[in-house]
Amino acid sequence: MTLALLLAALLAIACVVTVAWPFxxxxxxxxxxxxxxxxxxxxxxxxxxxxxxxxxALKELxxxxxxxxxxxDDYRALVGPxxxxxxxTLQALDDGALPVEEVDAREGRPAxxxxx
Amino acid sequence: xxxxxxxxxxxxxxLTAYALVAGAAAAHIGRRRLARSxxxxxxxxxxxxxVAAGVLLAALLRNDFSFVYVAQTxxxxxxxxxxxxxxxxxxxxxxxxxxxxxxxFGAAAVTLNRGWARDLVVWVVPVFxxxxxFFSFLVVVVASPFATQQAPLDGAGMTPSxxxxxxxxHPPLLYLGYVGLTVPFAFALGALISGRMDERWLVxxxxxxxxxxTALGIGQLLGAHWAYEEVGWGGYYAWDPVxxxxxxxxxxATAFLHSVMIQEKRGMLRVWNVLLVILAFSLSLFGTxxxxxxxxNSIHSFTQSSIGPWFLGFIAVVVAVSLVIVFRRLPQxxxxxxxxxxxxxxxxxxxxxxxLLALCLAILWGVVYPMVxxxxxxxxxxxxxxxxDFFLRVFGLPLLLLMGIGPLVAWRRASLRSLGTTFRWPTxxxxxxxxxxxxxxxxxxxxxxxxxxxxxxxxxxxxxxxxRGTRARxxxxxxxxxxxxxxxxxxxxxxxGGYVVHAAIVLLAxxxxxxxxxxxxxxxxxxQGQAMSIGDYRLTYQSLEERSAANATELxxxxxxxxxxxxxxxxxxxxxAYTVEQQVSNEVGIRSDPxxxxxxxxxxxxxxxxxxxxxRVFVKPLVNLIWIAGLVFLLxxxxxxxxxxxxxxxxxxxxxxxxxxxxx
Numbered sequence: 063m064t065l066a067l068l069l070a071a072l073l074a075i076a077c078v079v080t081v082a083w084p085f086x087x088x089x090x091x092x093x094x095x096x097x098x099x100x101x102x103x104x105x106x107x108x109x110x111x112x113x114x115x116x117x118x119a120l121k122e123l124x125x126x127x128x129x130x131x132x133x134x135d136d137y138r139a140l141v142g143p144x145x146x147x148x149x150x151t152l153q154a155l156d157d158g159a160l161p162v163e164e165v166d167a168r169e170g171r172p173a174x175x176x177x178x
Numbered sequence: 179x180x181x182x183x184x185x186x187x188x189x190x191x192x193l194t195a196y197a198l199v200a201g202a203a204a205a206h207i208g209r210r211r212l213a214r215s216x217x218x219x220x221x222x223x224x225x226x227x228x229v230a231a232g233v234l235l236a237a238l239l240r241n242d243f244s245f246v247y248v249a250q251t252x253x254x255x256x257x258x259x260x261x262x263x264x265x266x267x268x269x270x271x272x273x274x275x276x277x278x279x280x281x282x283f284g285a286a287a288v289t290l291n292r293g294w295a296r297d298l299v300v301w302v303v304p305v306f307x308x309x310x311x312f313f314s315f316l317v318v319v320v321a322s323p324f325a326t327q328q329a330p331l332d333g334a335g336m337t338p339s340x341x342x343x344x345x346x347x348h349p350p351l352l353y354l355g356y357v358g359l360t361v362p363f364a365f366a367l368g369a370l371i372s373g374r375m376d377e378r379w380l381v382x383x384x385x386x387x388x389x390x391x392t393a394l395g396i397g398q399l400l401g402a403h404w405a406y407e408e409v410g411w412g413g414y415y416a417w418d419p420v421x422x423x424x425x426x427x428x429x430x431a432t433a434f435l436h437s438v439m440i441q442e443k444r445g446m447l448r449v450w451n452v453l454l455v456i457l458a459f460s461l462s463l464f465g466t467x468x469x470x471x472x473x474x475n476s477i478h479s480f481t482q483s484s485i486g487p488w489f490l491g492f493i494a495v496v497v498a499v500s501l502v503i504v505f506r507r508l509p510q511x512x513x514x515x516x517x518x519x520x521x522x523x524x525x526x527x528x529x530x531x532x533x534l535l536a537l538c539l540a541i542l543w544g545v546v547y548p549m550v551x552x553x554x555x556x557x558x559x560x561x562x563x564x565x566x567d568f569f570l571r572v573f574g575l576p577l578l579l580l581m582g583i584g585p586l587v588a589w590r591r592a593s594l595r596s597l598g599t600t601f602r603w604p605t606x607x608x609x610x611x612x613x614x615x616x617x618x619x620x621x622x623x624x625x626x627x628x629x630x631x632x633x634x635x636x637x638x639x640x641x642x643x644x645x646r647g648t649r650a651r652x653x654x655x656x657x658x659x660x661x662x663x664x665x666x667x668x669x670x671x672x673x674x675g676g677y678v679v680h681a682a683i684v685l686l687a688x689x690x691x692x693x694x695x696x697x698x699x700x701x702x703x704x705x706q707g708q709a710m711s712i713g714d715y716r717l718t719y720q721s722l723e724e725r726s727a728a729n730a731t732e733l734x735x736x737x738x739x740x741x742x743x744x745x746x747x748x749x750x751x752x753x754x755a756y757t758v759e760q761q762v763s764n765e766v767g768i769r770s771d772p773x774x775x776x777x778x779x780x781x782x783x784x785x786x787x788x789x790x791x792x793x794r795v796f797v798k799p800l801v802n803l804i805w806i807a808g809l810v811f812l813l814x815x816x817x818x819x820x821x822x823x824x825x826x827x828x829x830x831x832x833x834x835x836x837x838x839x840x841x842x
Contacts, residue, residue, distance in 0.1 A: 129649070
């Protein structure tokens with residue numbers, strides 16, 4: 063009984079420390095705000111997804127054409143719109159949604175830590 | 179040590195409550211440390227639940243009958259492996275296992291994804307915590323596995339039918355499946371609440387959904403094999419409500435795994451996908467409710483308990499809250515693209531989805547009908563096998579055909595001329611197979627013949643896809659044919675792993691059609707020395723033996739089996755009388771033919787004191803393909819689940835490009 067209660071108390075203390083750890087580790091952080099994606103960054107993320115989707119679709123179409131799953135006629139009908147779609151997203155990325163470093167620099171924000 | 183178990187679960191309850199409240203607050207007001215603290219609470223909840231699980235496991239292994247749960251589910255004579263399986267053999271223990279898997283999956287999913295999708299994960303934590311809070315509330319307040327008593331001399335033992343090796347794996351796999359569906363649900367809801375409707379929630383949950391779906395599929399097949407060997411009625415699936423409870427979320431998850439590809443490739447079906455995720459999760463909760471509430475009669479269900487209303491209430495809250503959130507996000511879920519043609523791969527996937535959902539809802543209606551009829555007419559009317567078989571044929575056979583059609587149709591649109599060329603060989607092969615089978619007498623069952631013909635079509639398309647793909651890879655510069663084949667799979671694991679899973683479904687369809695549409699049965703009353711025949715098998719009753727096992731007395735009738743002129747050796751069938759449990763079980767005799775996949779299945783229905791045996795004997799053609807399908811299914815799932823380094827790189831590059839901040 064006593065041992066069980068002792069172990070239970072230790073467990074509870076360990077859990078409290080785990081939960082409190084972010085506050086113990088950084089008692090007075092520079093900023094406690096959650097980083098959010100700015101509208102321009104979210105737009106860029108959407109465009110990057112669209113670009114990857116279009117490029118993957120092109121790749122798959124090329125392969126399906128090579129295997130014979132897609133006929134020559136169908137390939138010719140499909141490849142044009144897909145290429146235009148990929149080109150449009152690449153153009154939009156170049157034009158409108160600037161890389162984040164550039165956005166940060168333009169808006170006077172400090173450089174961010176990145177995923178390595 | 180029951181106090182430690184109870185205290186650990188109370189700690190889990192507190193931690194999940196904290197993760198729910200603090201996580202939601204942090205996400206709402208945008209506080210980084212509070213969000214991290216809530217995530218840590220979820221991880222710590224796994225730790226404290228692990229401690230509670232350890233306490234229960236130790237009590238089971240020590241045969242500590244002062245634990246009410248241990249006394250109710252085990253006995254001194256129970257072999258150690260089944261003593262361990264008693265952990266999930268009863269209501270309270272299985273709920274604890276559920277909570278353990280849930281907190282473990284939650285901690286892992288959040289930890290693995292917080293680096294690259296932190297703004298999404300902050301809302302995933304409170305959703306996960308809400309589900310975990312419900313289950314920890316159940317094991318703390320409603321059904322504690324740590325209730326104690328004055329220890330009796332021995333326990334009540336385990337139901338004999340659960341004393342089977344399959345029970346060591348079947349329930350835990352189902353729990354992995356049920357609980358695993360919480361991950362896509364939590365991420366989908368997190369994405370909806372946070373408004374992060376980009377592709378990340380799909381990427382974050384893709385493998386979790388596949389893992390849960392695989393575990394549910396393999397768990398069901400193991401359960402079917404258990405029913406086949408242990409329950410001893412001559413079949414493997416009885417459309418029992420609890421069996422259906424596992425099938426329904428699997429069907430919904432299958433639909434999701436297909437429709438999610440349309441969202442990834444074309445950006446379509448966003449609302450449909452979140453609805454499927456919510457449906458799959460709600461059905462997994464509903465299945466748990468069915469098993470535990472006592473509202474349905476099933477050999478698989480736990481004893482009637484007070485847990486049902488809690489589950490029903492929770493399911494109602496989950497469905498209502500989820501639908502409100504989806505409704506509020508409808509403008510953001512609008513698809514940027516539209517279906518270009520009814521003859522395209524996405525259209526084929528859509529038809530597949532509609533059929534899967536129709537089959538799922540038909541089964542759901544069959545399951546709830548007794549409850550509805552009892553509420554409306556005061557009499558519970560159970561829908562029988564013919565109801566389910568009808569819908570399996572109506573929706574299942576077209577689904578089988580679509581499995582072959584979908585992969586050969588181009589995305590966006592395909593011309594009829596192109597389809598004619600693509601489908602020429604598979605169609606010819608399928609028709610030739612159908613004609614040959616008809617000539618061999620398979621026309622005795624039209625659905626069976628159609629299933630075989632469609633299976634031949636799908637098998638041909640799969641072989642064709644692998645052959646053409648390998649040839650293309652070789653032409654693109656692969657050093658050898660084996661290299662070309664392996665590079666084909668490694669470059670698109672999901673696609674070709676999916677084809678392997680399709681091959682498993684073909685084997686399953688052939689096995690089910692063969693063993694149910696073309697089986698035969700014979701009954702006989704034999705005294706020693708007499709013989710009976712079924713097909714070209716002949717069984718001669720040789721002797722009756724009684725022997726003692728660790729926890730049962732085994733009575734076995736022994737038969738000499740011949741097929742034509744060939745001696746197939748001896749086969750035993752009989753009964754086990756369990757000493758502690760005071761129950762008798764059927765122990766069937768099965769003789770499998772590895773070449774044809776056929777089983778000779780012998781049930782000793784009754785053994786009289788004078789040694790007379792009442793036998794029921796089945797011949798089940800191709801039934802072993804069902805179990806082989808399980809292995810192929812697992813292989814396909816592992817291929818699809820295997821991490822794709824190229825995809826990971828692309829995702830990291832994408833997040834780096836946008837500047838999603840790294841983990842601190």
